[in-house]
Amino acid sequence: MSRSRVMPPVTGSRILWRAVTRNRKRLVAGSGLICLHQLAEAAVPILIGVGIDRAVAPGDGRALLVWVAALGGLFVAVTTCYRFGARQLMLAIANEGYLMRGEVAAKIMHPRGIRTELRAGELLTVSSTDADNVSYLLDYIPRIAGAVTATIACAGVLLSIDVPLGVLVLAGTPLVLLGMQAAAPRITRRVTRQQELAGRASALATDLVTGIRPLRGLGAERAADQRYRDISRQSLGAALAAARAQGWNLAASTAGSALLASGVAVLAGWFALDGRISVGEFIAVIGLAQFLLEPLGLLAIVPSWVAEARASADRTALVLAADVRLPEGTAPVGLVEGAAPRLDVVRLRHGSLDGLDLTVRPGELVGVVAARSADAEALMRVLSGGASPDEYDGTVSLGGTVLHELDLDRARAALLVEPHRTDLFTGTVATNVAATTGSGAAAGTTARPDGFDEALAASAANEVVADHPDGAERAVAERGMSLSGGQRQRLALARALLARPPVLVLHDPTTAVDAVTEHAIARAVRALRHGEDSGERYATLVVTSSPALLAVADRVVVLDAGRARAEGRHAELGTADEDYRRMVLR
């Protein structure tokens, strides 16, 4: 895929230009056929006039047969040109949308992270709606080409029938269309307001239903219902205001175009009465004047469409051109056979951290207690790569090399940070827990990696599968929402344990677990990563205030006011340190 090496275009107009150039073959072929299609459509009213004039009026049977054959041929042309032209264009549009989406998704998921102010929902909009809108440019171009072709052809025919007639049509039509545009800003404003209120009503309904249990518990259903009624009525008001504006506009445009078309027809009728043009020409003019409104109407709307594509392209460019957060490191992780790399945090200043020193040696299980949760979060942000090197002072190194100089892929293999707010993904328990072992990605494989059951047992997640008929194939819905918070937390812990990273960082991994289970988990984590035969293979850092977890740590570091204030074993701190006792023991 083109998702990596090629530098993406970084402005909206370059994105649009690229959409055109990389689809030029299909675009040219499709547009050509669409122009032919429009010419054939324009020929239909002319042919009607010819048929009335040459066949119906004189009662000429042979001419009628010729006419029917000609009309048949014309319709074959109409159908064929559209069918093959539009298909070429659809292929181009669908492919362009697909390519854009792939690029945006690859950028959003860039391993080194991107700096963007857009929220998840907005990023989703860029990758879906905006990517599609960019591709629709490939729809607008042939439409414009077809409309221009049809307009020129109609004008040519009208001028050849009678010059003043042609001039009236060509001057009058743009005037009528311009007139229609006058109301456009007001309509746009009201429709925007209507859509906004409809969106708000929908969001409110969704929000209320999502919170239905809390609402119920308090008997707040009526208040909620009333709130929805209010916004529903406001939404109705806005919809009616928009419909009124659109109604007026429809009235004006219908009357305007009907007056123009009939004005032309009446003038042509007068000329026909005068003998200046034939009856057949008169009928053709009636049809053409009617037909011409279509391509011209399209030309009037198309600028707003193109503007929309442009706006979407700009938003897409915003994502594609976003800076990458972490620098590209190349250094390998300095690994000693059979030992985890050492993790050193030296005088770290970031967020609320104010010169934190912290070391996790190979083979150690270190607990960190933070008096302020902001300190813990800042530490996690730096360790997980959520902060770029220019966002913090001090150094963080792994195996003696500064973290951001390391090859990112290998650094992440050596240092795994499982965030507190767990993320599970659509799939099964097995695909989630075995995320990094290869079988995680390919859903449907039933083979379990080594240590799967042990990891589940250690994190007390085995009951999640034991109580379920599908076992480890138990389905996990979007973002793990089919599971309880406690189940999600334990599965995430199992995933981290199964990945067996040399250095593992956990953040409050047992907050949704009861006390008895918490003790079992603490002992199991210790046994799994720091058992008797583990040696120095693993190092573990647990940021937590759980006494159960802290009790199994080799060492506990107490953070206060952004730095390490005290250090010792849980038992020592518990007896000697009054503040520690207050923070941890309950």
Add this chain to the structure above:
Amino acid sequence: MSIDSSLPIADRRETLRWLRGELGRRRGGAILAAGIGVLAAAAAVTPAYALGVLVDRVRAGAGAAAVVPIAVVIAAAAVVAGVTAGLSSYRIARLGGDILATLRERVVARALTLPANRLERAGAGELLSRVGPDVAAVGKAVTDVVPTMIASLLLGTLSLLAMVGIDWRLGLAGLLAVPLYVLALRWYLPRSAPVYARERVAVAERSQLLLESVQGRRTVHAYRLEAPHLAGIDTASARARDLSVSVFTLFTRFVGRVNRAEFVGLTAIVVTGFLLVRAGQVTVGGTAAAAVLFHRLFNPIGMLLYTFDELQAAGASLARLVGVAGMPDEPRPQEPAAPPSGALLEVRDVRYRYPGGPDVLHGVSLRIEPGERVALVGSTGAGKSTLAAIAAGILRPAAGLAAIGGVPLADLDPPALRSRVAIISQETHVFAGPLVEDLRLARPRATEAEVTAALATVGAAAWVADLPDGQHTVVGEGGHELTAAQAQQIALARLVLAGPAVAILDEATAEAGSFGARDLEAAALAATAGRTTLVVAHRLTQARAADRVVVLEHGRVVEEGTHDELLAAGGRYAALWAAWEARTPGPRPTAVSLSTD
């Protein structure tokens, strides 16, 4: 679509009956809209008819003055056509909008009062899709599709009538196209509908994969899952692309069939005109008018046919909405002879089972004196939450009864019940919008000062004051994000505002880390001060703070007494407490070996 089975979907007959009912209730508006629509179509047809007359005058060699009356008629028709077209589109939008607003309000109101077990079976997702996407789909159809569709339909009918007016045989010739249009539609719809459905599924899957990957970016990066996630998105995206191409290929063939119908209709009109003109029964002008009328219909009929599948999709959504709206209201209990006296909460010999499962509660009794605080303790699956839900009247016991002040909860209608008993569950939700409005859900007419006081009671005053706009800060989805602990404080503040005599807290502090948990415990104590309180306790400090502790195991009460009494007794509670306390690190606490099951 098995999940659908849990909420009703109206069938075609029910949907139509509902629509007729709604139109009947707005008979005046409906008749007005229809009348104006017919007028608009008639005015739109007039010019072609008049021009036909003009063609004949031309052929008859009339003088130039013959154009004047025709011109007047056409100009007047153009103006009338314009005004009525605008008015009719507004009238239809207004009628549709009004019906839709009534429907969506009814659906949301009904959704909010679904009984708990029904809600569990239906699942939140199914309910959300009704109040969200379904309402939106019908709304979009009402504003975008329905008015044009009705106008096209009327124009088509009136044009045919005009042709019949010229000569019935010309009308019949034009009518020849109708079965071909219908055939084209019947060829297309059954072929495209399943592809569209698959395309929607593919697009939804694509969005879902993308969204969860974006939201779970930290985890994706941590586990180096970028490549598999992108591959998954790519597969879904390619599938959606291929489906939209294949459905469009069907569409181009449909257009070809529509073109064929146009050709047949137009040819039939001209050939019929030719024969009738030769027989002297119709004028050349009449034939020309019929042909022009028919040609003018190409676009409106095309619009009608091409938006038919949108209308069909909206119809499916409508059936799902009408299904919910049509659910009968929950039966309201008869008012009890006397209102509950006092805040004594009683549960007597209660049994309960979830559908298809074994009994969760085997005859549990509980009595909480007015103002007393009782903690419910037990391992996971002991039935604590079920008992709490029964005590709150959310669930109805299979046997036995729950009562407040001597009146069974089942005899109180929901508002009367909730004004006395409120429950806070672990499932917190911060309602989107200004924080003060969230709190006012519990007491709609609460003043700013009352809200501030409630926040102060639960210890939230300080951080709320620090928010960008204080208690007017927009919170929840899309607004300022509150932590789990803050969200639970808000839930407690709502309880304070609601002010029930009986409060039931179900694990309201379980999810927070231990510092937050301590603050929340204090907040919960303050929020429930003076109320009859039942606390489902995971943190045993909550149990220690209670007047009495009830230990529930396997659906039975196994111990009951004060914290100190139960510790002294050395039973189940004492074991749990030892595990909880576990102050001494190093050698594992003995209590753990007594583990749950």
